[in-house]
Amino acid sequence: MKNAEISKRRDAAISNGVGMQTQVYVERALGSEVWDIEGNRYIDFAAGIAVVNTGHCHPRIIEAVTKQAQAFTHTCHQVLPYENYIHLAERLNDLVPGDFAKKTVFVTTGAEAVENAIKVARAATGRPAVIAFGGAFHGRTFMGMSLTGKVAPYKKNFGAMMPDVYHVPFPIELHGTSVAETMGALHKLFKADLDPDRVAAIIIEPVQGEGGFYPAPAELMRDLRKLCDDHGILMIADEIQTGFARTGRMFAMENYDVVPDITTMAKGLAGGLPLAALTGRAEIMDAAQPGGLGGTYGGNPLGIAASHAVLDVIEDEDLCNRANALGSRLKQRLESIRARVPEMVDVRGPGFMVAAEFNMPDGKTPNPDMTNAIRAEGLRRGLVLLTCGVYGNVIRFLAPLTIPDDIFAEALDILEASIDAVKGAAK
Template structure:
């Protein structure tokens, strides 16, 4: 199967061609089976082809495959927004809009905060990833490969260190950097918003420091700055609860959604304070495909499956399996390259480091190949591409999870 017609600027982690999948397993076009710890990069929290979602897609496809909501509203969009806003665990009135992707949600959030505040400056964080569109590129917390060769990006955007126990940056260090930023770079009164991931994904599943999150919320309240939580990867049960911001003891003003919102069908959303979502003039928000009826049906089915009880059960089950196995590997000194376990809940990363503490990027590349040959798909992350992202479906069968961890264990032990 030729790939000459596909842009060579698209980077491929696993040079295989998949044909089908079921829950946490996929098969390539040669018939080889793999256990999937990638999950479409966090899109498949409910696994491949969840029967309830597939049936919802099938049923909706016989009724209405598309209508542009801003031309004429349709029932699936309206029903989903009612269910989705009720699913957001905050105490204020919520409204929102649907988008085609997480990146598009971020783009629209920037428009909303500009309209609401009359300010343009945005503060993001080192290691952040918010998308590949032009405005979101500038929000991302690293240059390579996202910002290379594309010239001047929309701004102004400033970056601060991301405080986390997983990267060694303390709350005090981040607050001092913020103090310097407002002293040297920009007046705090010119800042429209902060945008932050409660758990950074691309950076290697780094969990935000709780004290910093609460200090940031207080600052935003004091200075009338809006706080955007990017829950595109950490949301919809990835950490074992609906959204990761809940563990921080704060409520963001806007929340970005995507990835696992619709079981693999392209969909995203911006939700938050109703007063903010109503700021722009009529026509300021919208889109042709945004909130496609089939995607809405898939999202409604997803929300029906994602009860709090189920999320807690899945999250605890997966967390206990991963943490327990990791602790066993550490105790047995399975590999000299085994570093820290990052993240929270079922959103976990495993760091590979050399004896001097530097990133073991070469060994991670080797691990990807060894695991793939053994029937396990893994996803790299981290600034130096040295952290394994574990994104198995929350619905993975315990026996399949154990099989995948067994493969990972054998491959870690084989690293040279």
């Protein structure tokens, strides 16, 4: 079989609404490497969008899933419960930031985690409104895309969004938006359009994902926490892409001196199996009536088993420190490239959640064409890269945290060669 042959079948069988960044059809994967059906090898700097932080087919995760599959694969926890679901909730309650009693709910996807966090916040406060940020991404369900701060492709042609959802600008110094301006926009919102006593929650990504890998300033987090406390508003941290050692801490909110009331998580939680969760203050999480939360596949036994193994691997292989070391090396290499490629206007990100932003030679206008050309050239040379950002002018780097040093060095050489090739072609 050839990639091109399957691509034609894909066009005939799969909805056009399912976007794809490559036409590389995978046959097998191991660690930080994947091989396609034609035998071509690629270094994976996407990790399934920060899902396989522990690498493809980590032997301890495979062993845990295999053992669970031989026992039972599904009973629905709401019908016939199982102890390892409880144990994983206990582990997350201990790990999620916040020195207070916590409780957890398991669902299947990140969008579900966000949906349920909003449900819990509304039930706990008796209020309907929610505030999110421009550039945010919170999922493709109706509440998820309503919260998302980007129209195309997530909201385009899908009709009216959910009511009582409001957006304010996210502070990005590079784009001229300060924390003071963001907080000013919130206060103006409260004066002109929205009584703060109607607000159930403010939801924020500690590092914006699809929006461009912009870390939230510490000042913003402190100001938001105070604002929430002053008005009885709950603070929700969307850690779906930032969680599980990606930013050099188990959760990105550990990099701040405030804690949220509810944390959503998915992606890296179960090493590639569909599992998501929300963890929050016990009294808040208990606000929903029995039966109001959950789902048939929520906390599937295979995902639960995988997640236990993921948490063990992160601890035993010291992946938080590994993320910091890899991220430091990557940023050093990118900065050395940036010194001779002025279109690379910024290198940023905590731990191994790193991004490079590209603009036109004027330094101000986004340059999505160059960004996508680098991604395509990298793929041609055997390196899988992802783009992001409201303008599509950011390359994000999400390799598995377990990537060996020699393969990492090889990937950095490919990256530099790809940037140079695109830069040279543009002359």
